[in-house]
Amino acid sequence: MSETGTTAQRRKHRHISPVWLIPLIALMIGGWMLYHTLASRGPEITLIMNNAEGIDAGNTMIKARNVDVGEVTSVSLSEDTSHAVIKARMNPGTGRLLNDDTRFWVVKPRIGREGISGLNTVLSGAYIQLQPGNSDQEQDSFEMLEQPPVAPPDAKGLRLHLTSAAAGSLNVGDPVLFQGFTVGRVENLEFDTEDRVVHYQLFIQEPYEDLVTTNTRFWLASGINFDLNSEGFSLGLGSLESLVSGGVTFGVPEDIPPGEPIGANSDMVFSLYSDEENALQGSFSHYLRYVVMIDDTVRGLSRGAPVEYRGVRIGTVDTVPYRIDLLQENQVEGFRIPVLIRIEPQRLQAQVNEASIKEWRARIKAMFDNGLRASLKTGNLFTGALFVDTNFVDNPPEQKLTEYNGVTVFPSEPGSFAQIEQKVTGLLDKLNNLPVESSLNRLDATLASSESLLNELNDTASSLNEVLDDESTRGLPSDVQRTLRSIEQTLSSYSSEAPAYGELTSTLRSLEQLMRSLQPAARTISEKPNSLIFNRGEIQDPQPRARQ
Known part of the structure; x- marks a missing residue:
């Protein structure tokens, strides 16, 4: 029997080396330091201004109430080069100052209406002033002001x-x-x-x-x-x-x-x-508008001119002229200038409302029926300025109340200038009817004869000067004097004491007696001229006879 043997396998385990803890700890420390740095520094803001004159990155400070709260970090142009872009780093804890109504401007030497300011920046350089706002909405981009603000937002x-x-x-x-x-x-x-x-x-x-x-x-x-x-x-x-x-x-x-x-x-x-x-x-909120149709010239009448009643101002001229319409009926032939006026009852009555305005309108309409008329008068002879004068006239012609462009027409009469013009026109007409031409012709003839007479007088004067310059003429005074003496002697011989005067007197008396003795003979010859030849005879008494 065979035995099967089992071979044991050895498995290797990988362990992290403690050496790697060092960079890990360093990374953690670096991250914590980075976070601490980022968390401890203030926010970055962007400022936009048209011209960065006097602004230097790293040197220009941002101040609030003369305390440094930030620093400019960079200055650059915008992409379209239309303005300057300024980056600034604010100090920690200043974020609450930056909201949508915070305002920035450059503090530098200025000469303004309130005097000279910013002299402290002559040596230290310009700085950016921060004015905190009151809004709760934070913001990190701002447009700088060209001029310092007049008052802070929280000013009372x-x-x-x-x-x-x-x-x-x-x-x-x-x-x-x-x-x-x-x-x-x-x-x-x-x-x-x-x-x-x-x-x-x-x-x-x-x-x-x-x-x-x-x-x-x-x-x-x-x-x-x-x-x-x-x-x-x-x-x-x-x-x-x-x-x-x-x-x-x-x-x-x-x-x-x-x-x-x-x-x-x-x-x-x-x-x-x-x-x-x-x-x-502008304080007269209630007024009545009327149009005055002027026959005279309106040169010298301007907007704001007074409307008076016997020297008391009751209104103001509003528009000169007022909506001239040549196509309006009866305006082509006798063209008149429309002038818009305002009757201001508040000048005469303190409390005026809509109800009292209606009463004033009815009262003025009744005055029109009684002869209230408007006319232009000269207010200043030096400037030629005119004003509208209102007054009552005697025996006013009946006039129907009309409107012009929806505004009631104030009845008017020719002013003093028009009356003077009418008188001058009448005088000129009389002068035109005078026989001026024939008179001028006679005057020309008279001047011509006078000229000839003067010429003759000049000739006579010349002849007289020639006679007076003659030597024989110069002796005339002595001859005349001798002649006057002879006449004086002759006249003195016929004085009452002179012998010739007595002889002349006796001769005259003899002549007188002779004339008296000759009177009968003269009468006889007158009655019968042949009495010197024939016997005179007796003269019969005259017999009265009847008239045949």
Whole structure:
């Protein structure tokens, strides 16, 4: 019998060498150190700015309240080269400072409206200022501000919004004034391309926020306010700061209740006016619109000109001209200029509502029937500015109330200029009817004869000068003097004391006696001429006879 033998097989076991524990432990220690390093360092953020001037990687620090909270690690251009991209590593524990309303800006030497700032960076270099926000939403990418913010988000005060159609009127940092005292700043501005208006954000410091009420009006403070209108000349000077940089001021117009403070949570939006007068006009929310048809020229009449009644302002000119329509009936021949005016009862009555507006409209309609008319008058001779004057006229013609483009027509009469023009036209017509041409012809003939007469006088004067220059003419005065002396001697010989005078007197007396003695002979010869030859005879008395 054979025995089967079993061969034992030896199996080899592989054991990990203890040597491998060393790199494993090193790997674990390295991982723990890496985790500790990553966990202990702060977050990395990305800052975007237009110009990286003064920013140096590894040197420029990020500060909050003058405490280092991070460092710039790299500065590069964006892929489209439109801006600079800055990478910065924040210190551990600063993650709570980074949220969606955190703001960054570069601190460097600046000269602004509030003075010179950032002088400490002249030697140390520029740094990035961090202003923490209040939001709970974390963020790691930010756009840096070009200018430092006016006030931090948690500053106590009032933030409000203004709208204006004039872009460029204000800039960030311009002062907000109340009666010349700075109470805030312009914090932000943005132009709305759809509505084409500018939105301004203002910050009013505490404790001045209660000065802004529901009836507050805002207008530009230009520093120098020069106004030359129909009411005359005015010049206003603001504060030195507003004189240099401008700004915005606010207040409540006179004769208007102060109103209630709007509060910090109000979403009320205010309008920004160009000046105080326009702000006052904006406070009249209830008014009546009328159209005045003007026969005169409207040169000198502008928007905002006053509408007065016997010197008291009752309204404002709104539009010059107002929707001219040449195709409208009765406008082609006697074309008149439509002017839109506003009658503002709030100038005369403090409390005005819709019900009182209806009463005012009915009252003015009754005044039209009694002769209330509008006309243009000169408010300032220096500028030629016009205003609309309303007054009652005597014996007004009957006029039917009409409308122009849906607006009631305010009856009008020619102004002072039109009346003067009519008088001048009448005078010119009279002058045209005068026989001017024939008078001018006679005048020409008279001038011609006068000219010939002057020529003759010139010739006579020349001849007279020649006679006077003659030597014989110069001796005439002595000859005339001798002749006058001879005449004087002759006349003196016939004086009452001279002998010739006595002889002449006796001769005249003898002649008188002779004439008297000859009178009968002369009478006889007159009655009968042949009496010198024949006997005269007796003369019969005349017999009366009847008329044949």
